[in-house]
Each structure stands twice: as structure tokens, then as C-alpha cells.
Amino acid sequence: MHPHVKVIDCTIRDGGLCNNWDFTEDFVADVYRSLSAAHVDYMEIGYKNSLALVKRDDYGPWHFLDEALVEKVTTPRANIKVSALVDIGRTDEHDILPRAESRIDMIRVACYVRDVDRAVGLATKFHDLGYETSVNIMAVSTAKESDLNGALEELNESPVDIVYVVDSFGSLVPDDVKYLIDKYHHYVHTKKLGIHTHNNMQLAFSNTLLAMNAGIEYLDSSIYGMGRAAGNCPTELLLAYLGSSSYDIVPILDVLARRFVPLREQIEWGYTIPYMLTGAFNEHPRIAMAARGGDEKDNYVGFYETMTSVETHQHHM
Amino acid sequence: MHPHVKVIDCTIRDGGLCNNWDFTEDFVADVYRSLSAAHVDYMEIGYKNSLALVKRDDYGPWHFLDEALVEKVTTPRANIKVSALVDIGRTDEHDILPRAESRIDMIRVACYVRDVDRAVGLATKFHDLGYETSVNIMAVSTAKESDLNGALEELNESPVDIVYVVDSFGSLVPDDVKYLIDKYHHYVHTKKLGIHTHNNMQLAFSNTLLAMNAGIEYLDSSIYGMGRAAGNCPTELLLAYLGSSSYDIVPILDVLARRFVPLREQIEWGYTIPYMLTGAFNEHPRIAMAARGGDEKDNYVGFYETMTSVETHQHHM
Numbered sequence: 001m002h003p004h005v006k007v008i009d010c011t012i013r014d015g016g017l018c019n020n021w022d023f024t025e026d027f028v029a030d031v032y033r034s035l036s037a038a039h040v041d042y043m044e045i046g047y048k049n050s051l052a053l054v055k056r057d058d059y060g061p062w063h064f065l066d067e068a069l070v071e072k073v074t075t076p077r078a079n080i081k082v083s084a085l086v087d088i089g090r091t092d093e094h095d096i097l098p099r100a101e102s103r104i105d106m107i108r109v110a111c112y113v114r115d116v117d118r119a120v121g122l123a124t125k126f127h128d129l130g131y132e133t134s135v136n137i138m139a140v141s142t143a144k145e146s147d148l149n150g151a152l153e154e155l156n157e158s159p160v161d162i163v164y165v166v167d168s169f170g171s172l173v174p175d176d177v178k179y180l181i182d183k184y185h186h187y188v189h190t191k192k193l194g195i196h197t198h199n200n201m202q203l204a205f206s207n208t209l210l211a212m213n214a215g216i217e218y219l220d221s222s223i224y225g226m227g228r229a230a231g232n233c234p235t236e237l238l239l240a241y242l243g244s245s246s247y248d249i250v251p252i253l254d255v256l257a258r259r260f261v262p263l264r265e266q267i268e269w270g271y272t273i274p275y276m277l278t279g280a281f282n283e284h285p286r287i288a289m290a291a292r293g294g295d296e297k298d299n300y301v302g303f304y305e306t307m308t309s310v311e312t313h314q315h316h317m
Numbered sequence: 318m319h320p321h322v323k324v325i326d327c328t329i330r331d332g333g334l335c336n337n338w339d340f341t342e343d344f345v346a347d348v349y350r351s352l353s354a355a356h357v358d359y360m361e362i363g364y365k366n367s368l369a370l371v372k373r374d375d376y377g378p379w380h381f382l383d384e385a386l387v388e389k390v391t392t393p394r395a396n397i398k399v400s401a402l403v404d405i406g407r408t409d410e411h412d413i414l415p416r417a418e419s420r421i422d423m424i425r426v427a428c429y430v431r432d433v434d435r436a437v438g439l440a441t442k443f444h445d446l447g448y449e450t451s452v453n454i455m456a457v458s459t460a461k462e463s464d465l466n467g468a469l470e471e472l473n474e475s476p477v478d479i480v481y482v483v484d485s486f487g488s489l490v491p492d493d494v495k496y497l498i499d500k501y502h503h504y505v506h507t508k509k510l511g512i513h514t515h516n517n518m519q520l521a522f523s524n525t526l527l528a529m530n531a532g533i534e535y536l537d538s539s540i541y542g543m544g545r546a547a548g549n550c551p552t553e554l555l556l557a558y559l560g561s562s563s564y565d566i567v568p569i570l571d572v573l574a575r576r577f578v579p580l581r582e583q584i585e586w587g588y589t590i591p592y593m594l595t596g597a598f599n600e601h602p603r604i605a606m607a608a609r610g611g612d613e614k615d616n617y618v619g620f621y622e623t624m625t626s627v628e629t630h631q632h633h634m
Contacts, residue, residue: 173558174523175530199519201554206491206523213492236590237518240597241490253590253617261615273553273570280557298578300570 002242005212006041008194008220009235012062013044013085015226018269021046021060028062029073030255031223036078037251038239042106044220045070048084050092070103081105085136086122088115093122099130106132108164113143116151120158127159134162134194134218140180141171141282152187162192162218167207170200170230170279177207181214194218197233199225200279202271204233209241223252224260229285230275268292273300277307319559322529323358325511325537326552329379330361330402332543335586338363338377345379346390347572348540353395354568355556359423361537362387365401367409387420398422402453403439405432410439416447423449425481430460433468437475444476451479451511451535457497458488458599469504479509479535484524487517487547487596494524498531511535514550516542517596519588521550526558540569541577546602547592585609590617594624 012021012028028045035043046062054063061069065084074082083106099105107126111119116137123133135155140148155163165180172180177195184193195211197204197220208219221238225231236256239247264270274288277300291303329338329345345362352360363379371380378386382401391399400423416422424443428436433454440450452472457465472480482497489497494512501510512528514521514537525536538555542548553573556564581587591605594617608620 174526201558202516202519202522202551205519209491234519234593237593237597240593241518250618250621253621256590257615257617273573276551276554276557280554298574300574301567304567304570 002212002246004215004217005242005246006218007235007238007242007247008042008044008083008218009035009040009222010044010196010220010232011222011226011235013046013083014220014228014232015222015269016046016060016062017228018226019060019263019267020058021062023060023062025069025073027259030259032074032080033078034251034255035235036080038248040080040235040239040247040252042081042083044083044085044108045073045104046084047090048086048096048104048107049090050095052092053090065104067097067102074103077103081132083108085110088112088118088122091122093125096126096129104131106134108134108136108162110136110138110166112138113140113147113151116154120154120160123160124158127161132162133160134164135160136164136166136194136196138166139168139284140166141169141176149183149187152184156188156190160191162194163188164194164196164218164220165211165216166196167198167204169282169284170198170204170275171282172197172207173201173203174207174210177210178214181211181216185215192217194220196220198227198230198279198285199232199271200230200275200285202276204231205237205241208233208238224256224264226260226263226269229269229289230271230279231269274303277304281307283307319529319563321532321534322559322563323535324552324555324559324564325359325361325400325535326352326357326539327361327513327537327549328539328543328552330363330400331537331539331545331549332586333363333377333379334545335543336377336580336584337375338379340377340379342386342390344576347576349391349397350395351568351572352552353397355565357397357552357556357564357569359398359400361400361402361425362390362421363401364407365403365413365421365424366407367412369409370407382421384414384419391420394420398449400425402427405435405439408439410442413443413446421448423451425451425453425479427453427455427483429455430457430464430468433471437471437477440477441475444478449479450477451481452477453481453483453511453513455483456485456601457483458486458493466500466504469501473505473507477508479511480505481511481513481535481537482528482533483513484515484521486599486601487515487521487592488599489514489524490518490520491524491527494527495531498528498533502532509534511537513537515544515547515596515602516549516588517547517592517602519593521548522554522558525550525555541573541581543577543580543586546586546606547588547596548586590615591620594621598624600624
């Protein structure tokens with residue numbers, strides 16, 4: 001069917017952006033068991049940021065991924081790899097144990113185009129410690145073309161295993177995704193490629209499908225789409241499409257009903273009008289997140305007028 | 318930009334399937350004014366079914382579209398055309414006034430492939446009365462290929478203006494839509510084409526985009542996606558994409574916030590797991606609608622097991 005595909009579930013890591021990583025250990029262990037029972041390939045269990053560089057009190061535990069904590073929620077160990085994301089400037093490479101001493105299998109480095117040197121530097125160290133590595137260039141929809149091309153050339157020469165197309169703003173329409181995939185295939189031809197989508201314009205799943213059909217191997221998703229703002233490509237939808245010969249959707253349906261339906265009643269993620277508008281205008285969702293947290297969360301006309309009055313970026317409208 | 322495109326908003330007609338057409342006149346008049354202010358091309362204001370053939374008490378008034386009622390909510394008359402849908406076997410052609418005496422501009426006939434003769438017969442009568450007409454072949458994802466081809470050939474020879482690709486089950490993935498559009502272009506080359514999507518697999522907007530880029534002219538949508546089960550391509554999202562040189566999204570954002578956000582708290586439509594599963598399995602959403610209305614609405618594993626145990630159709634899994 002789609003033998004080249006690997007699904008990386010980012011629920012705890014990207015979904016943590018919705019609740020400040022305030023998941024109980026029991027919740028995360030349940031997600032771990034469910035994903036492994038579904039034969040999902042990787043679980044991204046959080047950020048591996050440094051307690052020395054980021055205030056502990058500002059974030060829940062899945063922002064720091066202490067090894068003992070990871071070991072606790074992944075015991076008994078199941079047949080699924082564990083991934084952690086690091087942010088440039090918020091991680092200390094000396095915190096990272098050799099892979100042989102860690103439950104973590106893959107470390108992904110998130111960066112903007114301007115930081116690709118530092119990302120390659122970090123990823124190289126993680127590679128040398130034995131980890132699978134990726135570099136995820138965020139916000140490509142606002143990057144200068146020549147800068148992006150240069151960054152991709154640099155990644156192609158690096159020891160990084162996987163390079164990601166990341167639609168941080170949920171602003172990429174299918175033609176944009178096709179264009180970027182062609183570019184990544186051209187510049188990063190020695191690497192595997194991945195895609196991470198956001199659902200602001202209800203295109204997360206279709207852009208993921210498009211990428212898969214264009215040969216992209218690593219597909220990010222989240223249970224019930226739980227991820228920042230409009231969320232991600234839903235894991236359950238991707239597994240339904242990929243089919244029961246590769247994945248078992250039942251454990252995902254089970255944990256979704258038990259854990260994520262009640263959670264969604266407490267915390268918001270998914271398609272809302274402000275998130276749709278920031279996607280359509282190719283803007284960071286932070287202004288929409290602020291609007292959704294305020295007194296006028298459904299004043300869409302006011303939001304639109306504020307946005308269009310300060311709007312400076314290239315957009316699709 | 319996209320000068321060939323016409324947007325047909327189906328909120329009242331398809332959304333009426335969620336609340337049995339229980340909209341107040343004030344609500345419908347508000348939608349009419351908002352759509353016209355947004356420069357949307359058509360408003361499908363309900364069904365033109367016959368009171369002699371369908372029990373009045375079973376449905377709200379927008380299932381029958383009395384001329385006086387339509388006149389009332391479309392006064393003062395605005396610069397937007399009005400459309401009505403009819404079902405084969407539930408409409409009486411003698412109920413239909415000549416277009417010159419009606420506020421209705423277009424009559425669309427919904428049918429299954431097997432009823433295409435009757436649909437062409439009806440649409441021809443409406444055509445002769447002066448209406449714009451379309452035939453919308455439902456559930457193409459379950460039609461036999463040779464039957465569908467024959468139906469399309471018949472439509473190509475008819476006086477019908479527009480022929481619709483209708484994804485009744487929300488089960489068409491992009492490759493399916495491409496295949497059908499190629500087929501429709503081949504068999505119905507003398508006609509304009511339209512598309513009507515459902516959002517079970519979060520593909521309603523992307524399939525609509527794909528169709529538009531393949532030259533399809535008539536694009537159906539609904540405000541906030543309000544339509545049966547998982548709903549339709551959202552009007553606000555389509556207008557955001559099409560841009561402010563063609564459409565004004567602001568009146569839609571306004572009515573959406575005032576009318577549809579509160580309504581959505583009372584009535585369910587949009588992506589839920591049972592609707593996603595019927596889409597993925599290419600099944601009519603009725604079993605999912607029943608499940609969502611029952612005591613075990615979030616028992617997704619149970620729903621999946623019931624569905625897979627009786628599952629007989631071709632599907633994407």
C-alpha cells in the first residue's frame with residue numbers, strides 16, 4: 001500500500017502547545033501504549049529543552065523530557081520509537097545522553113531558516129551520539145527563497161537523516177506544497193523528507209496526502225488533530241486512509257474517546273475563524289490564539305479588521 | 318484571479334438537514350442579506366418539494382419553499398440569485414411557476430444514477446419554464462462505472478445547464494475527484510460543471526480547490542460548513558481563498574459570529590469520528606448520524622466494530 005511511510009504522532013509535543021504540556025504521566029503512558037498498539041512508527045513525547053535555559057515553572061514536564069520521566073511512561077517498553085523536539089537556543093547539548101542510555105530514538109531540531117547552521121551543528125552532535133535526527137525548518141511560507149535554497153543545500157551536505165517541510169502557519173495550499181516538495185527533492189536529494197502540517201485552512205490531511213503521494217516518507221500527525229491553534233493532521237484520519245494492513249486504528253479510536261473528547265471540552269484546538277484567517281493571510285497564529293483567549297473571542301469582523309490593518313506579509317487572498 | 322467561478326451557498330438547504338429546516342424567517346433573511354453583501358453568486362434557500370407528496374409536519378418550511386415565503390425573506394431583493402433543490406419523487410412539477418413569476422432563478426435536481434431519466438425530464442421542464450437548471454448525481458462513489466457513463470452521456474444531450482459531481486458520503490480522496498472530473502469533462506463536454514463536497518475526511522475544501530483548478534465553475538459551500546453530518550466546504554474559507562477582489566468575506570464573518578456560532582452550540586455538524594469513518598468506508602452517513610444522536614455517541618470503537626462487521630462496499634482502507 002504505502003510501505004515507505006512512517007507516521008510520527010506529535011500529540012504530546014504539539015498538543016502540549018495547547019495546555020502548556022500539562023498532561024499527567026498516566027495520560028502520556030496511555031497515549032504511548034495506544035500508539036504502539038496501533039503500530040504507529042514514532043511518538044514525539046515532548047521537547048528536550050534545558051532547565052538551565054527555560055524556566056521550569058513556565059512549562060509542564062513534557063517540555064523538558066527528563067530521562068527518568070520518559071522511562072517511566074514508556075515502561076513496559078513497546079514497539080514504537082520515541083522522538084523529542086529541541087528548539088535552537090533552548091536546549092543544552094550536554095543534557096543529551098548517548099542514545100544507548102536513553103529511551104529516546106530520534107531528536108528533531110526545529111529552526112528558522114536563519115538558524116540552519118546552528119541546527120545542523122546540534123543535529124550533528126545528536127547524530128554522533130547515535131540518534132536518528134531531523135531538521136524541521138519552520139515557517140517556510142515566509143522564508144526568502146534564496147535563503148531557503150541555501151539552507152537546504154547545507155542540510156543536504158550534513159549528517160541529518162530527515163529534512164522536514166513544516167507548514168507552521170497552516171497557510172500552504174496544495175500548489176505551495178507541491179512547489180516546496182519539488183524544491184526539497186531537488187536540493188536535499190540525499191535525505192529522507194518529512195512533512196508537518198497545520199489545519200488552519202482544513203488542508204492538513206490533504207497536504208499530507210499530497211506529500212505522501214509525492215514520495216515524502218515521514219508524516220506528522222496528532223490524535224484528534226491536537227496541536228497548536230488549528231491543530232495538525234489527525235492521526236486517526238491518516239490511519240483510516242493508510243488502512244488496516246499497515247496500522248490498527250482501534251487503539252486510537254479508544255484513547256481518543258476516553259482521553260481526547262473530554263480534553264477537547266476543556267481546551268480548544270482545531271478550526272476556528274481566527275485561525276483560518278491567520279492561515280489565509282500567512283501569519284503566525286499567535287494573534288489568533290490571543291483573540292481566542294480574550295473577551296471577544298467570537299468577534300471575527302473585529303479580528304479581521306485588526307489583521308488586515310496591520311497585515312504586511314505576502315498572502316493568498 | 319478565478320473569474321470563471323460561481324459560489325453557490327447551500328447553508329439553508331444542506332444545513333437544514335441538521336435541524337430539519339427549522340430556521341426562522343429572520344435567520345434566513347439575514348443569511349440572504351449577508352451572502353448578497355459578500356457577492357456570493359447563488360443562495361440555495363431550500364428544497365422545492367411538494368406538500369402533496371411530503372408531510373408538512375415532518376419538515377420545516379425551507380423543505381417546501383412556498384413562493385410567498387421566498388419572496389418575504391428575499392425582500393428587498395438583492396443582487397444574488399436564488400436556487401432551490403428538488404428530489405426525484407418528492408416534487409410536483411405543477412407546483413413550479415414560470416421563472417418570471419418566481420424569486421427562484423435556478424432549480425437543481427438531485428438524483429441517483431438510476432433516476433437520471435426522470436431527472437432529465439424534470440430539469441427539462443424547469444428549463445422550459447425559464448430556470449437555470451442543474452442535475453446533481455448523488456453518491457457517485459458507489460455508482461457503477463458504466464451506469465454513470467451512460468447517465469453522463471444522457472445529460473450531455475439534455476438542455477440541463479450544469480452537471481454536478483456530488484461527494485455525498487465525503488469519501489472521495491483527491492485522486493478520486495481528479496478521476497471523476499476527467500470523466501465528467503469527457504462525457505459532459507457541452508455543459509458547465511459543478512462540485513458539492515462533504516467534509517467527513519476533512520477534504521471538502523481541498524477537493525473544491527482541486528475541482529476549481531481543474532476548471533469546474535460552480536462551487537458549493539456552506540457558512541461555517543453547516544451541512545449534513547460532517548458538513549460542506551466552508552463558505553468563509555472558500556471566500557478567504559478566492560480573495561477580496563471577487564468576494565467580501567466580512568458580511569460572512571459577521572453573520573457567522575452572530576448566527577452560526579450560537580447555533581453550533583445547539584446542533585451538531587462537522588468532523589466527528591463516526592462521520593470520518595463512514596467517509597473512509599464509503600458509506601452513507603446515516604448510521605453515523607444515528608450513532609451521534611444516541612446514548613453511545615462517543616463509543617467510537619463500538620461504532621467501528623459495528624461498521625466493519627456489516628461493511629460490504631468498496632472502501633479506501
